[in-house]
Amino acid sequence: VGDYWLKQDDGTVLGPLGIQVVRDLVRTGQLRVVREASTSGRNWQPLGAFPELAAALAAPVQARSPAGEAAEIRAEAASSRHKKPHELFGVRAGATLNEYRAAFFERIKRYHPHRLHPGTSPDVRAACAEMYKVLSDAMLAVQNSGGAPSTPPVGAPAARPQPPPEFKPDEFVGLEQKGSDRVEARVLVGARTAQLFTAHKLVNVSTGGFFIAGRTYPLGMAFDVTLRFEGSPETMSTRGKVVLESAGTDPRQPRGTGVQLNLSSAERSFLQSFIGSVVAKQQNKAR
Amino acid sequence: MGKPTVLIVDDNKLARALLRDALPPGGYEVIEACDGAEAVDCFRAARPDVVMIDLMMPEKSGMEALAEIHAIDPGSRVLVISSLDSESLRRSARESGAVGYVVKPFHPLEIADAVARALEPPRG
Secondary structure (H helix, E strand, O other): OOEEEEEEOOOEEEEEEEHHHHHHHHHOOOOOOEEEEEOOOOOOEEHHHOHHHHHHHHOOOOOOOHHHHHHHHHHHHHHHOOOOHHHHHOOOOOOOHHHHHHHHHHHHOOOOHHHOOOOOOHHHHHHHHHHHHHHHHHHHHHHHHOOOOOOOOOOOOOOOOOOOOOOOHHHHEEEEEEOOOEEEEEEEEOOOOHHHHHOOOOOOHHHOEEEEEOOOOOOOOEEEEEEEEOOOOOEEEEEEEEEEEEOOOOOOOOOEEEEEEOOOHHHHHHHHHHHHHHHHHHHHHHO | OOOOEEEEEOOOHHHHHHHHHHOOOOOOEEEEEOOHHHHHHHHHHHOOOEEEEOOOEEOOOHHHHHHHHHHHOOOOOEEEEEOOOOHHHHHHHHHOOEEEEEEOOOOHHHHHHHHHHHHOOOOO
């Protein structure tokens, strides 16, 4: 038996995957809870029917030696310091600034302090910080050299960006960073905060997220979110993740952070209906 | 010559919107599919120039759809866009026919660059 299909607790299917791929994903804590498996993608059975797979899924997260991993990253940082930027980022010589940026964003994901697994050892964190600095310094050098021309997005409108909506965070949106990898967000959902869920064209209540204008957090940052609802006893506590980080340099995007919420369909439905009623009241009032 | 067509495959509506938005405006025709089975049907019907596909989806996985698309057209250019990342998984995706791999969450420039690279003629 070589390849497995896995059905996770959210109903999504992954596979076919070799057993080593499964081990790697388990070791790095990337798999959700797996309920059933299959060797055909069709006939699903409980995990007990596949002892090799069940053992792989039961293995602990981060079984890899932190010292070995840190040494590997430090060695990569040391060798990277001597590389030319285009070699370091794997782009062609004479690449545009945007090509460098794209490669930079791809490379830093593995090392960014906010993207590391919460259980990452201090030694690995320190090694990642070294590598992160090497990549950041190289990117800065590329930008400062001015040699590689920046290519503006094709067809980007020349119009000035719309000013982002203003909120007073201490009044009804509480944002507090907890350690290096989490933000706690408390939102009183109502007339004053409806814009969080409606103002952004992509990250909004219809797509299961909200957009915090004017504040930026890095892509992938975890959010612990508590939503309270004005005039309702309902409260929702859920997790979220930054899926859009906009520094305001793209004229099509206001500066801020887009967070996708991990909501059940019932929660999403309640939120949509609540926001819908708030917006309807505001429209009626405006008439 | 018309604009290149990009097929975006993800069961998550927001992910599809972010991928669509990451493409240069007016640069591509964009079509969408919500799962692996729909992706294969869309590929057969529209023969897009580039496919961006998630790996974890209901019913038919992205990896399975990727292999089917590659079997339909071995020259297809499919980019995997996934929150999962490991060297062995990337290798599996390449072996199934993927020409690129972008990890979620992504910066829009990563997507624009990956699609542009996928459209480049093969070297050598």
